[in-house]
Amino acid sequence: MQAAELLPAPAQVPPESVDLSVDIGRGLTLPNPILAASGPFGYGVEYAELVDLHRLGGICCRGTTLKPRLGNPGPRFVETPAGLLHAIGLQNPGVDAVIARYAETWASWTAPVVVNVAARSVRDFVEIARRLDGVPGVAAIELNLSCPNVDAGGSLFAADSSAAAEVTAAVRRATDLPLVVKLSPNVTEIRPIARAVAAAGADAVSAINAVAGVAIAQVAGGPSLLGDATGGLSGPAVKPIALRIVSEIVASVKIPVIAIGGVTSLADVLDFLAVGAVAVGVGSAVFADPGLPVRLVESLAETCGTQGMTSYRGLIRTAGARALPRPRGASA
Amino acid sequence: MQAAELLPAPAQVPPESVDLSVDIGRGLTLPNPILAASGPFGYGVEYAELVDLHRLGGICCRGTTLKPRLGNPGPRFVETPAGLLHAIGLQNPGVDAVIARYAETWASWTAPVVVNVAARSVRDFVEIARRLDGVPGVAAIELNLSCPNVDAGGSLFAADSSAAAEVTAAVRRATDLPLVVKLSPNVTEIRPIARAVAAAGADAVSAINAVAGVAIAQVAGGPSLLGDATGGLSGPAVKPIALRIVSEIVASVKIPVIAIGGVTSLADVLDFLAVGAVAVGVGSAVFADPGLPVRLVESLAETCGTQGMTSYRGLIRTAGARALPRPRGASA
């Protein structure tokens, strides 16, 4: 019953002719805007048999630290309503082992691999970036700023504009790799932080990382908190939060924004594009459905084609606050 | 198979003999720790026919402003996965009308009514508190600090320790009513804010208010953002966030904490008590089940009784981070 529905149907475009490519900057072009978000997809290799990896827009590998980390003791997961609370604790074999084990395989893929990097000091961030710089198979770096900064009393890099800018600028100097900076939703105001990392040389911003949460795990001996006391909440439950953060970031920076948070369907992808993201990462949803990201690529192309669009870019930033008159009434 | 289960079952206590009373301070004792959270329960009167109001521990009425407010244009609700995003916009008839219409009825109830107060300046907060002071039927005031402070460029009172403390202290001077200060989860660090309001004279803290979120509403003319651009996310989806915020507050203040966020079952109540809350507010869940708060009171008493507890207080603050050894492994 909407006005648009009265217009004659536009000519269809074959899905394979729809331009889905995304320019992230600094020479990195994603074949399409659907990425596997960091963590749930591991290093990609684990899903090589199950999933057509070359159909993906990109793969963000799990968090990589300078030295190996064993992670947190279990339980590492609690399912919560429409969400998942995890406290993995960044278990990983360290950057050298990651390069040694996976880079060669990555280099053989068409989907670019973005190495997600975590550290507790600017120095370590820089050192990891240096080791990744120039490694074939590493297409970009994603800085996970949801890490405590030991040089600032343990507050998160992502929580503070100047810390976020400092680490971004330092890594920027250390590598020519495209640099995506991943922001945390656990802040009072995301806008100044987004502006600071953009000004410090980030090529793109990704958000959101998981929302800080706690669950009670019923373990022998009485109730206990999950893992490291605080875990990370992800999944459909956090999508409205992600949508808010992404729209705030889009409104404050000009660099591309990769939206992450609770994507499980094409409708979610369209929502994130509508608020201005240029690409979308799928995290927790791959647990239930590893094939989802590839299917999203296909259905995005089909949707564009059906609507006669030759590029998905017409879907970006189509949402605005309603034009209805603001309510009158005394301010409180 | 847990150790506790091998112990002989303790003598049962009849539910009606279990002490559920909660001392909030300044002479306010709730008959039990289950409250209707502000908003969904209206002024209580709307549910008088459906719900045994006198069985409730307390009723927080909807947000009350100095002057009447018409609220936001619709859509005011979007259901999200395990959550609800609302943008009511504080529609209410203003404090004088609220007193005139409801206070007398409230005075006849055994469940104490806490008037939730919202304003955009310290002066207005104080003025509303003055008008409520001494009104029979008004048992306490809950300051909703998730309001933009027009005297500070529109940032939320709840977002800043000094603004939160200032308004708390000012209202404290204006009334002898017990004062509950309701905090927002949308902050980088809740602890300093909780400490500041406690130091400024709050008798209790309640949290969480809704989490800031956005949803796309499909309205004629294309996608659009909900209501006021940003809405408030509530319901089971936010419970892990609430559990985190409540445990952080409990760890930083000595005054009682009323936990709110995603409660739909006794298990949720027990979780919030386990992290240290003394009382629990039920918000969105009353939409699907208005009788829930009263049933929670009953089942809490039964659970205590079955476990041989003469007071529910033994359930408070029983959760701690697991005693398992921390993982080794190089720090990042």
Next chain:
Amino acid sequence: MTTVLAAAELVDRREILPGQWLQSYHAPGLASGSRAGQYVQLVPGATAGTILRSPFAINTADAATGIVTLHFRVSRQPTAWLAGLRPGDRIDLAGPLGRPFEVDPRGRHLLLVAGGLGIAGLRMLADEAVRAGRQVTLLFGARSAREVYPSSLLPDEVEYIVATEDGSLGHHGRVVDLAPDYEAWADQAFACGPKAMLAAVAVLAAGRRGRLGVATLGRKRGAGKIDPVGSPAARRKAFLQVAIEQDFGCAAGTCLGCVVMGASGTPLRACREGPVFAATEIDWERG
């Protein structure tokens, strides 16, 4: 209004249109106490996984058989869950809720205007009117023939006129285009459908007196006396009544999630003061 929580047992179900279901429930209390325009709320079961109770128009209610029918389109969780029920399954329905349509006792000619699923909000009114010996014309609009309500599901006495936006059946255009042909004939009109459609019908109705220059039933009785907003009299005397269907929260009048802006500048709660309003009670610009 007494609101009951009724256990309703599914006894029959049919997919009457692609993705649209007609379900019959045995719920005697509801069937005997409901009036056209009222609604029920689906109380979500443990596995429904939703936060809100979903409102559904009482499509038909038959006191004799104790059968209430719902007509819905499968969209997300609540309706997908409903559609998955099988005969014998029980659900909880709260209702009847809200204020019904009020037909002027002297009205002979009733015009019903339905947009898409809005038919569910008017279907029972057609039954009641036919039973009372009134003449009923139903204007129905849909996008295309695939979404047109089957005439076989209507009482024979109802004159049924269809518009489709793609012209695949009936008038090529919108249902509102059909209304002017009937405004002179009709004593009262009743509409249910998307808000934009209701607004268009309301604009038409507002200009009617000027265009026709004829007396209406409404004018004959009690011009001058203003009936309180939401009162049965206000609706009974109105030329146009609309049933407004939009997202509800509590449906108890507390949450203010369902308000529409009233013509008097006071927000009205669709769940309580509605869902049926006299069209003149609504500020259609600010909705």
Next chain:
Amino acid sequence: MTTVLAAAELVDRREILPGQWLQSYHAPGLASGSRAGQYVQLVPGATAGTILRSPFAINTADAATGIVTLHFRVSRQPTAWLAGLRPGDRIDLAGPLGRPFEVDPRGRHLLLVAGGLGIAGLRMLADEAVRAGRQVTLLFGARSAREVYPSSLLPDEVEYIVATEDGSLGHHGRVVDLAPDYEAWADQAFACGPKAMLAAVAVLAAGRRGRLGVATLGRKRGAGKIDPVGSPAARRKAFLQVAIEQDFGCAAGTCLGCVVMGASGTPLRACREGPVFAATEIDWERG
């Protein structure tokens, strides 16, 4: 290991204990390709409303009939949803997944130790062992008689000994208390149940050689040679194998949500390197 996504049709279901269901699915591929100790994942349907695929032990698998059974306790969403299925309904199961139990070909006497629902992880092993002509003793522990697995569901050949914590049936105490009476007799032992129980059994097993002073099958062959962690040989040569059931995320080895600490100081993924481990592969203190 080939992982298939199998469409499984529910053919039968029984509530064998209060709140515990035994469901039979027709899933021929799964039934013929599975071994004891392996598991399947329930792929949540659109209405299941869960984020993770829930793992379930393959309780029994019969290649001849194509029937796989699951045994579960109704807890939250996934299991409540499963319990609501009716014969004829189809679900998707991913599997068989994980590494199975490995029985030493020379083992004559097998000791199975099950805590509560851990029986589901061992049930198929009992079938396989009986079929291979081995003697099987099953020690089963539960809180009370109401939770004791019905002996009628076990092959007749299995010796079945029960412990309840409240003494309402069998030995008054924990299942672990029963184990010492059988450690000399058993060639190999297999356990599944709560982690604390597994740890207790593992501690017993570790002290066994010293207490008994007897040779074990394990010692006879290949002392000195160390088999790689997770290898079939490492399990086959172990006196005790355990199946570890805890929250899984991906079950693909990527998310590291399921790790247990290995004796070597390396975390092991229960979904991949397990769920069956030689008890000596686990660091029970750091679990």
